[in-house]
Amino acid sequence: xxxxxxxxxxxxxxxxxxxxxxxxxxxxxxxxxxxxxxxxxxxxxxxxxxxxxxxxxxxxxxxxxxxxxxxxxxxxxxxxxxxxxxxxxxxxxxxxxxxxxxxxxxxxxxxxxxxxxxxxxxxxxxxxxxxxxxxxxxxxxxxxxxxxxxxxxxxxxxxxxxxxxxxxxxxxxxxxxxxxxxxxxxxxxxxxxxxxxxxxxxxxxxxxxxxxxxxxxxxxxxxxxxxxxxxxxxxxxxxxxxxxxxxxxxxxxxxxxxxxxxxxxxxxxxxxxxxxxxxxxxxxxxxxxxxxxxxxxxxxxxxxxxxxxxxxxxxxxxxxxxxxxxxxxxxxxxxxxxxxxxxxxxxxxxxxxxxxxxxxxxxxxxxxxxxxxxxxxxxxxxxxxxxxxxxxxxxxxxxxxxxxxxxxxxxxxxxxxxxxxxxxxxxxxxxxxxxxxxxxxxxxxxxxxxxxxxxxxxxxxxxxxxxxxxxxxxxxxxxxxxxxxxxxxxxxxxxxxxxxxxxxxxxxxxxx
Ligand SMILES: Nc1ncnc2c1ncn2[C@@H]1O[C@H](COP(=O)(O)OP(=O)(O)OP(=O)(O)O)[C@@H](O)[C@H]1O
Ligand SMILES: [Mg+2]
Numbered sequence: 094x095x096x097x098x099x100x101x102x103x104x105x106x107x108x109x110x111x112x113x114x115x116x117x118x119x120x121x122x123x124x125x126x127x128x129x130x131x132x133x134x135x136x137x138x139x140x141x142x143x144x145x146x147x148x149x150x151x152x153x154x155x156x157x158x159x160x161x162x163x164x165x166x167x168x169x170x171x172x173x174x175x176x177x178x179x180x181x182x183x184x185x186x187x188x189x190x191x192x193x194x195x196x197x198x199x200x201x202x203x204x205x206x207x208x209x210x211x212x213x214x215x216x217x218x219x220x221x222x223x224x225x226x227x228x229x230x231x232x233x234x235x236x237x238x239x240x241x242x243x244x245x246x247x248x249x250x251x252x253x254x255x256x257x258x259x260x261x262x263x264x265x266x267x268x269x270x271x272x273x274x275x276x277x278x279x280x281x282x283x284x285x286x287x288x289x290x291x292x293x294x295x296x297x298x299x300x301x302x303x304x305x306x307x308x309x310x311x312x313x314x315x316x317x318x319x320x321x322x323x324x325x326x327x328x329x330x331x332x333x334x335x336x337x338x339x340x341x342x343x344x345x346x347x348x349x350x351x352x353x354x355x356x357x358x359x360x361x362x363x364x365x366x367x368x369x370x371x372x373x374x375x376x377x378x379x380x381x382x383x384x385x386x387x388x389x390x391x392x393x394x395x396x397x398x399x400x401x402x403x404x405x406x407x408x409x410x411x412x413x414x415x416x417x418x419x420x421x422x423x424x425x426x427x428x429x430x431x432x433x434x435x436x437x438x439x440x441x442x443x444x445x446x447x448x449x450x451x452x453x454x455x456x457x458x459x460x461x462x463x464x465x466x467x468x469x470x471x472x473x474x475x476x477x478x479x480x481x482x483x484x485x486x487x488x489x490x491x492x493x494x495x496x497x498x499x500x501x502x503x504x505x506x507x508x509x510x511x512x513x514x515x516x517x518x519x520x521x522x523x524x525x526x527x528x529x530x531x532x533x534x535x536x537x538x539x540x541x542x543x544x545x546x547x548x549x550x551x552x553x554x555x556x557x558x559x560x561x562x563x564x565x566x567x568x569x570x571x572x573x574x575x576x577x578x579x580x581x582x583x584x585x586x587x588x589x590x591x592x593x594x595x596x597x598x599x600x601x602x603x604x605x
Contacts (some may be wrong), residue, residue: 103165104129104294105150105263110159112145114496116488119145120156121318127263130292132285134305134326137315138338138528139500140486143298146315147265150296151183152176163262174203180262184252184269192241197223199240200255226254231280245436246273246389253281257288264288265296268499270304271525274389274554275589282308300500300528302331302346303557314338339530347561348533350540354564355379358548359431359517361400364409370395371572374409377517377548382539384563385552386588392572393552394436397519400550401433402426413517432515434506436522436552449497449505450476450490479508484534499526507535511542518542521552536562556585568592 105127112120120142127133135143148154150161152173161168163179170176176183190199197220198205205214206222223236232250240248249269256264266285270278285295285308299305305312306326313323314337321337359377364370370392377383387393398404400411402420411418413429420426426433450473476490483504487497494502503526510518520539524532539562543549553559559566566583568576568591576591590596 102128104163106160106162107146107150108160108162110146110149110161111157112142112149112154113157116492118318120149123159123315123318123320125313125320125323127294127296128310129294130289131310132289132295132297132308133323134309134312135296135298135315136300136305136312136334136338139504139526139531140498141315141338141528142318143315144267144498147183147267147296147298150176150263151181151265153183177259180260181265182256182259182261182263183265183267184249184256185267190240190248190251193239195237195239196227196234196243196251196254197236199251200226200236200258202255204259222258223254226258229257230254230284244390246277249273250277250281253284257284261293263294263296265298267298268300268526269297270299270301271522274387274592275556276388276593278304300526300532301555302334302529305334306331316340335529338528346529346533347558348537348540349562350537350544352380352540352544352564354381355546358414359400360410360412361396362410362412364396364399364411365407366395366399366404367407369572370399372409373569373572373574375567375574377550379516379546379548380543381564382543382549382551382562384559384566385550385569386554386556386559386566387569387575387592389554391569391592393569394521395572396569397433397435397521397550397552400426400517400519401431403433427513427515430516432510432513432518434510434518434520434523436525447494448491449480449485449487449494475512476508479511482511482538483508484531500528500531503527504531504535507538511538515547517548517550519550519552522554523551524553524555524558532558556588559583559588560585570594 103126107123107125110120110123123146135147137143145154149156150170152170152175155171161170168179170179170181191202200223201219206218207213208215220236227236230250230253234243234247240251243251253269269281273281288295297309309326311323311325312329312334314321314334316338355378357376357378362374364373369390373392373396385393385396395404399406400420402422402425411420418429420429473490480487485504485508486501494505497505507523524535527535539549539551551563560583564580566578566588567574568588570592576596578587587596
């Protein structure tokens with residue numbers, strides 16, 4: 094062990110922490126300590142209580158009872174500001190930046206350097222300081238860029254920059270890589286290692302097992318609000334961690350249903366839209382799951398958006414079931430049998446202040462209101478079966494979606510589309526933030542839908558997922574389709590090479 098065994102071995106101690114919400118015991122008597130300069134991974138199923146525990150540490154929530162010690166002294170963390178003063182920073186699962194402000198303004202929010210007068214913000218210094226951090230992280234956007242113009246991945250990097258700028262003793266990262274591609278994640282890990290060298294304590298929440306095993310020092314596992322164990326990473330295996338998380342063994346991580354692949358249901362030629370999507374042609378067949386890989390910003394989401402009528406098509410042609418179509422709005426896409434699960438559940442997907450019932454059933458209104466009134470019973474029955482099928486953890490249907498854990502929110506988005514049973518379903522990072530067992534459930538479900546004849550296009554930044562469940566894999570780079578691999582031919586290396594430009598036009602026969 095590289096830490097010193099003095100009586101001040103722990104940087105941080107959580108003792109007997111309890112936190113409940115109406116109807117939910119989120120954290121039950123958790124005692125957990127973290128060392129100086131370690132990366133402690135915190136894992137557990139969706140709704141296990143990870144974010145709640147960390148929100149208590151970062152002052153966003155107050156515990157019902159329990160005690161927190163920092164460097165051996167008891168501290169009362171009554172607000173996020175107090176946590177910041179104590180040197181505790183948290184990068185939240187749901188990003189918390191101010192969209193109208195610049196990168197630099199967000200990084201230094203509430204701590205802006207002042208001019209000599211002591212009144213005005215020293216914008217020059219603020220931008221220069223921000224630039225140093227941006228360079229450290231190897232980011233390629235301007236410190237003056239407005240947050241709302243950045244992609245989700247870029248916003249996540251801004252949050253990380255912010256935490257780093259605070260000179261924290263403890264940095265909590267709640268699923269920081271869920272929106273990042275492999276390459277960006279690597280940059281983040283390098284940064285985390287540097288911080289560890291500087292004796293910063295990093296607590297890292299993630300559902301990506303490969304990641305956790307590749308660089309954490311210890312792994313703490315939560316289940317149903319309790320801490321079920323904490324061990325040095327070297328003593329554990331992915332299987333043993335999953336077993337601790339779910340209380341049983343998980344047979345397959347990426348279950349693949351073999352389906353019969355049918356006729357072509359969608360063809361797209363020379364798609365172009367905005368600056369990100371330059372030229373992409375593809376087809377989808379019934380019963381087929383097509384994985385769409387590529388770096389963040391390569392134009393994957395833009396393909397999804399033009400096929401769904403959410404962005405205008407500037408050039409190209411779309412053919413659905415043999416008919417040339419113009420998809421000018423999501424309503425038209427839905428009418429043509431196309432569904433889209435978007436990547437950003439907060440901005441585009443869910444109404445956080447509304448109930449699980451109304452969020453899940455929003456697409457059902459057209460379906461079940463045929464006789465001029467809503468068939469409430471039918472809708473409830475349908476929602477209950479979707480909740481069971483997807484194992485959505487909610488005390489009841491009235492719960493506000495905003496109060497569900499991140500992964501469970503994502504499942505509500507998926508539930509919504511199941512209701513419409515589209516013939517083509519596009520999923521943009523469908524298992525982002527979803528725990529391993531729920532992920533397997535969603536993959537099973539996708540397999541089931543495919544076997545009923547649905548064509549599925551799945552965008553994902555997680556290569557094991559792409560490789561695990563796709564029948565065919567497309568790779569994009571800089572707005573163009575760069576490669577196509579069959580399930581048998583594809584490897585992680587080949588996909589990365591195509592995504593980064595080391596391999597061109599492999600297997601592509603549709604372009605031009
Ligand atoms: N503000 C709240 N009001 C009511 N219930 C809440 C609130 N915040 C969290 N919960 C509930 O507490 C439990 C723990 O949630 P938490 O967000 O801590 O889970 P998590 O482990 O972070 O899950 P995930 O991996 O999905 O992010 C869940 O059942 C959740 O629905
Ligand atoms: Mg969480």
